[in-house]
Amino acid sequence: MRGLRENMSCGVALTTERAVASTASSAITSSAASAITGSAAVIEGSRSPGLKAPPAIVLCGGAGQRMGELTTAVPKPMLTVGGTPLLTHIMRTIAVGGTDEFVLAVGHLGQVVKDYFLQFQAYAGDFTIRLGRRPSVEVHGSFPEEGWEVTCADTGEHAGTGTRLRAAARLVHRWPIIVAYGDVLADVDVAALLAFHQAHGRLATVTAAVPPARFGHLAITDEHRVSRFDEKRSGEEPQAQRGLVSIGFFVLEKAAVERYIPADRDVMFEEDPIRELAADGELMAYRHDRYWQPVDTPKELALARGEWDSGKAPWKVPA
Numbered sequence: 001m002r003g004l005r006e007n008m009s010c011g012v013a014l015t016t017e018r019a020v021a022s023t024a025s026s027a028i029t030s031s032a033a034s035a036i037t038g039s040a041a042v043i044e045g046s047r048s049p050g051l052k053a054p055p056a057i058v059l060c061g062g063a064g065q066r067m068g069e070l071t072t073a074v075p076k077p078m079l080t081v082g083g084t085p086l087l088t089h090i091m092r093t094i095a096v097g098g099t100d101e102f103v104l105a106v107g108h109l110g111q112v113v114k115d116y117f118l119q120f121q122a123y124a125g126d127f128t129i130r131l132g133r134r135p136s137v138e139v140h141g142s143f144p145e146e147g148w149e150v151t152c153a154d155t156g157e158h159a160g161t162g163t164r165l166r167a168a169a170r171l172v173h174r175w176p177i178i179v180a181y182g183d184v185l186a187d188v189d190v191a192a193l194l195a196f197h198q199a200h201g202r203l204a205t206v207t208a209a210v211p212p213a214r215f216g217h218l219a220i221t222d223e224h225r226v227s228r229f230d231e232k233r234s235g236e237e238p239q240a241q242r243g244l245v246s247i248g249f250f251v252l253e254k255a256a257v258e259r260y261i262p263a264d265r266d267v268m269f270e271e272d273p274i275r276e277l278a279a280d281g282e283l284m285a286y287r288h289d290r291y292w293q294p295v296d297t298p299k300e301l302a303l304a305r306g307e308w309d310s311g312k313a314p315w316k317v318p319a
Contacts, residue, residue: 053099053100053191053194054099054101054177054178055099055102055103055172055174056091056094056099056179057102057103057105057168057169057172057178057179057180058087058090058091058094058102058103058104058105058182059105059161059165059168059179059180059182059248060075060076060077060105060106060113060181060182060183061105061106061107061110061155061159061164062108064076064108064183064296066296066297067296067297068298071109073109074112075106075108075109075112075113076182077090077113077182078112078113078116079295081304081305081308082305082308082309082316086183087104088145089185089317090180091145092144092145092317093185093186093188093315094180094190095317096191097189097191097193098190099190101151102148102149102150102151103151104152104153104168104182105153105155106152107155107156107157107158107164108157108158110152114152120145121137122137122139124139124145125139125141125143126140127139144317144319153167153168153170153171155167155168159266160266161270162262162272162273163261163267165179165257165261165269169257175252175253175254176197176251176252176253178194178249178250178251179251179252180248180249180250181247183294184247184249184294185291185293185294186291186292187291187292187315188288188290188292193205193249193251193286194251196286197284202281202283202284203253203277203282204250204251204253204282204284205250205284205285205286206248206249206283206284206286207246207247207249207250207285207288208244208245208246208288209247209288210245211244211245212292212293244287246270247294249286249288256273256282260272260276291314291315293315
């Protein structure tokens, strides 16, 4: 595995109990969604409490080049919406389904992510610090992330998403796992996704959705006259879109990682591993018909911030 540093992992438990103060660093970036191909079946899911919430891996090690200068010093998942990093918003979405164990596959500017979580409790609210040879910090009150266990796994500066996933999976102690991108906002019903995965019994599930409207839609008559032009978002006019894409929010069994992601070469998870899972009939698709938005560009970041400021962000998790 190219660029992996096995000894560069850190674990942080977020709690209001006394914690020893410490410092360190880290950062992240993530990957964009890719089109679903192959023989993945698409089936509607429904809410069920049958499956215990598994741990989650968030892929957040990419360079985020399409963000330009915005990601010069900060990795894309750490760009903020409403004063909170994209990464934290995504983790909150997953936590609604019951998950409280996270492994962050960091890489480019990984120190920023590590610093954020190592200092999280101090920024979460009021605190008391005891100085000296054995410093400690006591946080007062509570916060939504209380009780989370967050592990930062350094997966290399330039590794592909499959390589990052396999490296981060070494720190997972139970299966299946949820795998999400650190730059995709969505109001996915994670509990229903997990129930769907449990019901079909295959090795992998991918969440599938209609592509967002990055471009205006044209309605054209037989005479090539434009009869309508609009900028409607995905979900408002789904019939204007054709096909589905992967938005991440995978659920994977251990065999999906160990059999399909090679350990001896760098690989993108969205390429050979996904194609081979589909070809073997081991990939199912959970249909998500509500909101989702990749945050790949400054325009998409501005869109997410505008939704938050308006008070109408569909992906906002109530405190």
